[in-house]
Amino acid sequence: MSEHGHAGSIPRLPSRVGLAALIAANLLIAIQALHWGWGYYQVLLIYWGEALVIGAYNVLRLLVVGLFGDQPFGAWLSRWVSVSFGSRLLGTLLGAGFFILKFGGFALATGFWLVMLPAHFDSAGGRPAELVMEGLRETGPGVGIAVGLLVASHGVSFVWNFLWKREFAKQTVVGLIFWPYARMALVLAVVIGGLFYVKLNPGFESAPVMVVLFFLVKTIADAVTHLWEHRSFASREAAPRAAQAQIV
Numbered sequence: 001m002s003e004h005g006h007a008g009s010i011p012r013l014p015s016r017v018g019l020a021a022l023i024a025a026n027l028l029i030a031i032q033a034l035h036w037g038w039g040y041y042q043v044l045l046i047y048w049g050e051a052l053v054i055g056a057y058n059v060l061r062l063l064v065v066g067l068f069g070d071q072p073f074g075a076w077l078s079r080w081v082s083v084s085f086g087s088r089l090l091g092t093l094l095g096a097g098f099f100i101l102k103f104g105g106f107a108l109a110t111g112f113w114l115v116m117l118p119a120h121f122d123s124a125g126g127r128p129a130e131l132v133m134e135g136l137r138e139t140g141p142g143v144g145i146a147v148g149l150l151v152a153s154h155g156v157s158f159v160w161n162f163l164w165k166r167e168f169a170k171q172t173v174v175g176l177i178f179w180p181y182a183r184m185a186l187v188l189a190v191v192i193g194g195l196f197y198v199k200l201n202p203g204f205e206s207a208p209v210m211v212v213l214f215f216l217v218k219t220i221a222d223a224v225t226h227l228w229e230h231r232s233f234a235s236r237e238a239a240p241r242a243a244q245a246q247i248v
Contacts, residue, residue, distance in 0.1 A: 018157030066092025
């Protein structure tokens with residue numbers, strides 16, 4: 001195939017390795033949930049843990065992009081400013097620190113809200129503290145395995161796509177500061193929709209069918225956002241090659 005034909009072709013599809021790991025992790029956690037009899041509340045706590053995992057990996061992304069990316073602070077700034085290693089290091093640390101404070105505050109507020117959900121769902125007027133402790137005790141079995149699966153799943157994507165496929169080369173620090181919110185937007189919509197549904201159907205939050213349905217919809221949302229993210233990178237990577245081929 002000629003250079004023009006190759007450059008004008010559809011950008012290659014993102015690697016399926018990260019997607020397969022993501023789906024497998026969701027499936028195994030769903031099996032865990034059914035095995036331990038988790039309800040909607042326990043599942044939400046697990047996926048709050050996933051938000052923390054995503055945030056932790058994003059700090060690693062920020063460090064890698066800031067120190068080794070092609071244009072870590074964007075094309076405009078790189079065009080006018082000589083980015084030395086010292087400037088890279090300082091900008092990276094500032095960006096990572098800002099993200100940790102911003103995302104950490106968001107995660108803590110969300111976690112507090114999720115922990116209080118059993119009291120919100122209760123219609124019998126039980127004591128909030130007792131309801132919260134009961135919900136947390138029911139989440140205990142298997143929670144370490146579930147979070148470990150999520151760490152492994154996102155770790156596969158980080159190593160295979162971000163490092164091995166060199167996605168970090170085209171990323172920017174500013175983009176990564178806001179990336180987790182875009183990554184979680186569709187999943188958050190699924191969570192909020194589920195909350196409204198179980199609020200309108202008291203008692204349904206503990207039904208196994210609700211847990212299975214949640215995992216199904218959430219896995220689809222995960223797959224869509226994963227493909228969108230890596231397809232977007234593939235398109236950005238293909239654009240310079242197409243321009244270079246036209247010049248040649």
